[in-house]
Amino acid sequence: MELRIAPQMAVMDKLKILGEAAKYDVSCSSSGSSRKNDGQGIGNTVAAGLCHSFAADGRCISLLKILFTNECIYDCRYCVNRCSNDVPRASFTPDEVCELTMEFYRRNYIEGLFLSSGILYSPDYTMELLCETVHRLRTVHRFQGYIHVKAIPGADPLLIQRTGYLVDRMSVNLEMATAEGLRAIAPNKHRKNILKPMRQIQNGITENKNEITLYKHAPHFCEAGQSTQMVIGALPESDYQIMSVAENLYDKFSLKRVYYSAFVNVNEDRELPALAGGPPLLREHRLYQADWLLRFYGFKVDELLTEKRPNFNIAIDPKADWAVRHLECFPVEINRADYQMLLRIPGVGVKSAGRIVAARRFGNLTFEDLKKIGVVLKRALYFITCSGRMMYPTRMDENYIVQNLTYQNRMGKGEKLPFLSDGTSYRQMSLFDMDGFDDGRTAVS
Amino acid sequence: MEDDRRETYNMEDKYLICEDSLEGIFTGIYEAYALREGHQHLHIQIGEEENLRLFAVYLHILPDPVKTDKVAQTLKRRLGEHVYHTLCRAAASCHLDKGEAVYRTVVDALTAGSGRRVMENLKNPYVARCFELARFTANEAHYETEFIRFQELAAKEPGENGVLFSRIGPKNNVVPFVMPHFADRLSIENFMVYDEHRKLFGVHPAKEEWYLVSAGEDFVLKEFALSEKEEGYQELFRAFHRAIGIKSRENKKLQRQMCAYRYQDYMTEFEQKR
Ligand code: SF4
Numbered sequence: 001m002e003l004r005i006a007p008q009m010a011v012m013d014k015l016k017i018l019g020e021a022a023k024y025d026v027s028c029s030s031s032g033s034s035r036k037n038d039g040q041g042i043g044n045t046v047a048a049g050l051c052h053s054f055a056a057d058g059r060c061i062s063l064l065k066i067l068f069t070n071e072c073i074y075d076c077r078y079c080v081n082r083c084s085n086d087v088p089r090a091s092f093t094p095d096e097v098c099e100l101t102m103e104f105y106r107r108n109y110i111e112g113l114f115l116s117s118g119i120l121y122s123p124d125y126t127m128e129l130l131c132e133t134v135h136r137l138r139t140v141h142r143f144q145g146y147i148h149v150k151a152i153p154g155a156d157p158l159l160i161q162r163t164g165y166l167v168d169r170m171s172v173n174l175e176m177a178t179a180e181g182l183r184a185i186a187p188n189k190h191r192k193n194i195l196k197p198m199r200q201i202q203n204g205i206t207e208n209k210n211e212i213t214l215y216k217h218a219p220h221f222c223e224a225g226q227s228t229q230m231v232i233g234a235l236p237e238s239d240y241q242i243m244s245v246a247e248n249l250y251d252k253f254s255l256k257r258v259y260y261s262a263f264v265n266v267n268e269d270r271e272l273p274a275l276a277g278g279p280p281l282l283r284e285h286r287l288y289q290a291d292w293l294l295r296f297y298g299f300k301v302d303e304l305l306t307e308k309r310p311n312f313n314i315a316i317d318p319k320a321d322w323a324v325r326h327l328e329c330f331p332v333e334i335n336r337a338d339y340q341m342l343l344r345i346p347g348v349g350v351k352s353a354g355r356i357v358a359a360r361r362f363g364n365l366t367f368e369d370l371k372k373i374g375v376v377l378k379r380a381l382y383f384i385t386c387s388g389r390m391m392y393p394t395r396m397d398e399n400y401i402v403q404n405l406t407y408q409n410r411m412g413k414g415e416k417l418p419f420l421s422d423g424t425s426y427r428q429m430s431l432f433d434m435d436g437f438d439d440g441r442t443a444v445s
Numbered sequence: 446m447e448d449d450r451r452e453t454y455n456m457e458d459k460y461l462i463c464e465d466s467l468e469g470i471f472t473g474i475y476e477a478y479a480l481r482e483g484h485q486h487l488h489i490q491i492g493e494e495e496n497l498r499l500f501a502v503y504l505h506i507l508p509d510p511v512k513t514d515k516v517a518q519t520l521k522r523r524l525g526e527h528v529y530h531t532l533c534r535a536a537a538s539c540h541l542d543k544g545e546a547v548y549r550t551v552v553d554a555l556t557a558g559s560g561r562r563v564m565e566n567l568k569n570p571y572v573a574r575c576f577e578l579a580r581f582t583a584n585e586a587h588y589e590t591e592f593i594r595f596q597e598l599a600a601k602e603p604g605e606n607g608v609l610f611s612r613i614g615p616k617n618n619v620v621p622f623v624m625p626h627f628a629d630r631l632s633i634e635n636f637m638v639y640d641e642h643r644k645l646f647g648v649h650p651a652k653e654e655w656y657l658v659s660a661g662e663d664f665v666l667k668e669f670a671l672s673e674k675e676e677g678y679q680e681l682f683r684a685f686h687r688a689i690g691i692k693s694r695e696n697k698k699l700q701r702q703m704c705a706y707r708y709q710d711y712m713t714e715f716e717q718k719r
Contacts, residue, residue: 012681015684015685016684016685016688019688019689023690023691024691036629037629037630039632040633041633042630042631042632042633043630052592053704053712053714054703054704055700056696056697057694057695057699058694058697058700058703061686061689065689103674103678104681104682106597106606106634107594107595107596107609107678107682108593108594108595108611109713109714264691264693359565359566361565362566365568372567372573372577
């Protein structure tokens with residue numbers, strides 16, 4: 001296999017270039033697979049995933065996230081590796097990737113490998129390299145940890161299928177929320193080519209589930225499901241458009257995760273917005289909060305946004321925003337409300353809602369009990385009663401409550417906005433830690 | 446009935462002084478039940494108290510493996526694995542009120558009758574405390590499974606893989622809780638996790654069961670020779686760690702929130718910076 005790169009380049013230099021080149025891919029999750037070690041090689045997987053380190057920007061590092069190569073025949077405008085850019089190029093060999101993965105994994109630096117790639121020669125050629133690499137990792141090295149591989153749009157479906165049987169997760173990046181957006185910004189990419197492998201992977205997963213119910217030992221196909229990523233803020237799409245696309249991907253393509261990546265104008269491309277204050281992190285943050293609400297809190301996009309109100313309130317998180325606009329549903333009696341309603345109370349997360357339901361069997365809960373359970377009372381107090389009483393007398397008035405909820409923010413306390421700026425900075429275990437209680441590594445509540 | 450009540454009135458508080466270990470606490474619970482005096486005036490205390498209470502009786506309890514096992518079996522059988530593990534985690538806490546919290550939680554479960562649901566009874570302050578302590582231990586154990594860094598020591602024979610060694614400094618006694626994770630994951634490796642505060646080793650010989658070794662108070666860890674490639678991989682990981690961060694989003698405060706200094710101090714990728 002001859003590559004265009006000087007083959008004698010040291011692994012250290014390649015790792016610097018190809019780690020750097022992969023950093024804008026936000027997904028680093030290692031969740032969704034649960035596999036014990038078989039005693040023949042190293043590795044296992046943990047359903048909730050594990051973070052292993054945190055980068056200087058505060059994002060979780062779970063996987064060895066690298067590009068196989070940053071050579072690329074395409075010219076996507078938002079991408080550093082586009083062919084019209086003059087940047088140092090490098091390519092790994094499959095063996096180099098295997099060795100790095102194995103040695104990092106043994107030392108507990110990482111949970112596995114996330115392998116993405118620029119398009120070298122052609123989609124097929126590239127996909128074949130990726131497939132070959134993970135095949136070696138699984139068979140020669142008997143690696144049983146987590147593997148996430150990008151499916152290259154336009155590659156032979158057979159290659160994608162073969163890869164799917166070797167890895168835990170595959171993803172195809174949607175890149176832009178709308179087809180027009182994609183055309184404008186990534187001239188070589190077509191919506192159709194992106195959705196096709198996405199559908200193929202979805203079908204592969206469904207069929208595989210049936211196989212596994214029939215034959216217990218049938219090999220797994222992308223056990224951890226598939227994810228995708230959208231770039232946010234490069235084009236003037238509304239939050240409503242973006243979230244509707246996300247909802248569709250969850251409902252129609254059974255995606256596990258949609259990631260939102262705040263646009264960074266790495267190429268200083270004049271046709272694209274130059275963002276003075278850096279990437280629109282706050283917006284990205286709101287999208288992630290809303291995403292959680294869709295996946296774990298039973299919300300629908302149409303409840304959160306409308307054509308007339310297409311963007312999230314920057315001052316207040318989407319759940320609180322919904323609550324203050326639906327004051328007729330509040331206050332909620334903690335000792336009686338059903339689980340779904342508890343979930344809708346600002347300051348109550350998935351975990352604390354579950355604990356409330358369990359604990360109130362032993363007697364009526366008081367505000368003191370709620371505090372122990374992990375309810376964030378300074379947010380919840382406007383929306384709840386315990387045995388018919390509110391914590392303090394409050395006015396059920398939208399402006400009054402919003403003022404109070406945002407007071408902490410204005411004082412520089414309370415919601416730590418840009419610090420939780422993307423999906424990967426939520427700890428992976430935060431699926432059940434959303435109420436900001438368990439470890440102080442708060443998400444929305 | 447009458448007699449009982451009189452007795453309770455006259456009775457002074459009794460403190461069972463137990464060793465700071467799971468055995469210590471479980472033996473204490475065994476003795477507390479063996480006294481058959483009810484539980485109202487009994488307390489479990491870990492280690493010596495500085496301010497001895499007037500009118501209190503102090504009993505010193507030596508840890509006893511047989512009694513420990515009896516208590517463990519009973520708790521597992523009557524309360525289920527889940528509650529049992531919660532109690533073990535609470536008992537591994539660094540907070541010394543854990544003895545009393547675990548004891549009173551057991552009383553709530555076995556004597557007051559909340560049974561398998563005891564951990565849901567957060568209205569009982571001791572249950573709530575136990576819950577909190579167990580969560581603290583569980584969280585720390587979870588972080589250690591993520592943040593532990595192994596170094597490969599020099600192998601005996603050239604060409605072999607060396608022993609993987611990790612040194613940690615946790616607040617709670619988490620080694621027993623992290624070992625099962627790595628024993629599965631690194632089943633074919635020889636590895637050791639060393640808690641330098643407790644001088645406690647978790648040892649896993651390749652393809653065998655893991656076990657704990659207490660090195661004793663006077664133990665001093667000596668420097669090990671590293672394998673030939675060890676430095677190189679550490680350098681590679683540090684380089685990767687630097688490369689993956691987005692400069693325009695640098696946020697050391699968030700980094701510290703996610704991974705506290707007390708972990709960073711033991712981690713390959715942070716060593717150089719501090
Ligand atoms: S396909 Fe587009 S986004 Fe991917 S590496 Fe090439 S230029 Fe970048």
